[in-house]
């Protein structure tokens with residue numbers, strides 16, 4: 001039982017080696033693609049000489065500059081719409097006696113789960129200018145020529161995006177409102193303010209940072225989104241940054257120009273997230289965490305039905321109507337003929353499941369790519385979180401920082417970085433499953449990291465130390481004590497990464513090859529072909545796959561595991 | 567049951583020496599407390615003994631073998647010690663019995679033997695009926711008993727406890743204090759007990775090491791710390807006291823116009839001369855309405871303030887002709903009004919000269 005006198009070699013602990021390995025992996029996954037993107041944007045294709053010509057090409061045409069402006073306007077409009085939809089909902093659910101709050105929750109969750117490109121397709125069926133159900137009904141009722149609402153328009157595009165993204169605002173604002181105690185409103189009431197004044201002057205200002213934070217997140221989502229702008233914007237001749245980037249990837253692929261063109265997206269995202277962090281940490285708003293404080297729902301009287309109607313209207317537009325027409329179309333011979341017995345068929349599903357040469361492959365691809373990416377992300381995140389939280393190495397925070405970095409990188413930019421870094425020799429990963437899995441793992445690493453980090457923090461280090469002093473080595477203690485304690489929350493993290501990866505389009509579309517198409521990419525391919533019945537059926541399959549995993553998550557981890565804000 | 571020896575032990579975080587050249591030896595089966603205010607380095611010391619923290623200087627040896635020295639630290643799992651943590655660290659995913667049996671399993675004991683010893687120790691801590699429970703179903707005190715059982719059942723060479731009672735409410739704290747001492751009397755495990763609560767340390771320990779700012783100020787039996795404090799810090803930290811500036815000249819200690827033989831005052835170093843400090847416990851001062859007889863040193867003064875504490879009166883007396891204000895306690899029936907003239911009688915035997 002004597003201590004080893006040890007030289008430098010023994011001081012070189014295994015965890016130091018692990019630390020070095022993790023740094024290498026994170027450099028490979030995060031830093032190298034991003035660095036390569038930057039370098040490529042300044043290089044002449046082929047020779048690798050320094051040049052500024054890529055930037056000249058990227059911004060030299062007014063069409064390209066217009067696309068950038070369009071993206072920003074689209075972002076602002078969608079974010080504004082989301083705030084308008086979500087803030088009253090959040091307030092009603094958090095602070096009032098509105099009936100059927102559970103339904104509102106279900107709607108928010110539904111909108112959260114529904115992939116954006118599916119709600120886009122649903123809205124084409126609803127509000128296409130000629131054959132959309134809403135417009136046909138409108139013409140039949142009013143006898144007018146003009147459509148009620150044309151989804152192939154800037155406003156249509158923004159609305160569809162907002163209807164899909166509003167849950168982000170909802171979650172931010174609701175969790176902030178949950179912290180405002182009734183006493184704050186009482187204090188205003190006693191000074192003579194009525195319910196509405198108290199809300200306007202007290203509650204809303206208190207959650208203002210949360211509203212702004214939600215606004216920024218939706219704005220960033222919207223400008224980085226590929227699916228909806230491609231499906232609605234391209235036919236409507238509305239060009240935005242992401243669709244323009246896609247065009248740079250059409251033959252001949254011009255990565256260097258795409259890289260240069262992607263820079264504003266990257267800078268805006270990184271900048272806005274910094275702004276958002278600053279806003280949420282402003283001192284003046286600390287009072288909203290004022291502790292204890294009784295919380296009583298505000299009695300709305302008859303107004304509570306108005307509140308409910310608002311939530312129901314948003315839910316109808318965001319989830320129920322698009323989902324309904326999608327399902328209808330998926331079981332229809334011709335979707336335009338609507339619900340009728342002689343219009344019902346299973347042919348669309350049969351075609352996809354038994355005859356289509358890519359459909360089943362893409363489902364299988366989606367599942368195993370997403371599962372692999374989720375596993376890599378969670379394992380990596382867990383190791384980093386453990387090392388950082390237990391302060392096992394000096395400068396552990398550097399690891400944490402790298403693991404969180406992809407949070408400020410739009411998926412589409414990340415994909416172009418991966419393309420630039422690994423598509424061509426010496427790596428030559430283009431068209432392989434590996435490049436997609438790694439890109440997914442990198443892209444969603446921050447989600448896994450935030451999850452693992454809070455899981456590890458919840459396990460007191462003394463839990464492990466108690467095992468060690470009784471005779472178990474470090475690894476044995478982790479295996480016996482820490483691992484079982486974090487298992488459940490890690491499973492939750494894994495499922496969230498799996499689910500978001502399984503519907504990911506904007507990164508996948510740049511990296512898939514002919515045999516590595518995912519469901520989302522195949523869905524986009526089908527949308528270009530314009531066969532809406534088969535397209536809808538495939539959307540149905542995608543939803544089934546997603547719902548299975550959401551269901552598993554709710555069963556194993558808890559009902560609201562996807563909507564927790566972390 | 568082993569002999570634990572700590573020599574010159576030092577831990578520095580940056581320029582901060584949070585544990586500073588500590589010397590301490592525990593005899594086999596001895597119970598020693600590390601007592602000191604929060605932040606004085608108790609936990610760090612304990613964690614160095616456990617092997618979780620590497621020392622910068624000095625060494626720790628167990629039965630004569632060095633187990634910690636700079637750059638050569640035996641990992642915690644090889645020390646054969648047990649530890650009880652402030653958070654209890656009861657594993658929530660295991661039952662009480664599994665928690666307690668964990669260390670025995672690691673020692674590769676046969677299953678039958680493990681079951682027997684777990685059952686025995688759970689009886690000892692009065693938890694036998696809850697063996698199959700999960701920790702979430704237990705109260706704080708019960709969790710504490712599980713932690714004790716888990717630590718003792720492996721018959722550790724040294725038992726380490728880090729403020730084990732600080733999360734319990736007052737009644738339970740008192741009960742568990744005696745429980746811990748009872749278990750020590752039964753098993754005689756060499757024990758280091760960290761606490762910031764002096765009554766806890768007094769109730770449990772054979773000896774107490776009083777720590778302040780990373781250093782050990784004094785190691786002694788509880789009553790010796792009280793009656794013979796050697797430093798100003800110890801005198802003030804253990805019980806309450808009057809710290810009086812005094813002069814030591816020609817073998818006499820003088821303050822406030824009275825003098826006494828230095829040889830009568832314990833701990834006084836008659837060779838020293840000049841300004842010194844003496845500690846006078848409030849209850850060693852006798853209060854009288856008239857000048858008392860006898861040869862004891864007496865100071866005359868006026869009651870400046872009084873507080874009734876139930877078991878005692880707490881008087882503050884301002885001595886005549888100096889700005890000395892002394893605390894003195896008296897039984898409930900001995901009542902003096904504020905402004906009343908009193909004579910304070912000192913007992914040199916109950917004073918201590920401190921540095």
Ligand SMILES: Nc1ncnc2c1ncn2[C@@H]1O[C@H](COP(=O)(O)OP(=O)(O)O)[C@@H](O)[C@H]1O
Pocket residue numbers: 579584602603604605606607608609610611
């Ligand atoms: N890992 C550490 N890094 C830097 N300072 C530390 C660390 N651990 C403890 N300290 C500091 O050392 C001092 C002593 O801490 P500790 O041993 O926990 O005190 P105690 O247990 O007596 O309250 C405190 O000031 C604390 O802030």
Ligand SMILES: [Mg+2]
Pocket residue numbers: 605608609610729
């Ligand atoms: Mg401590």
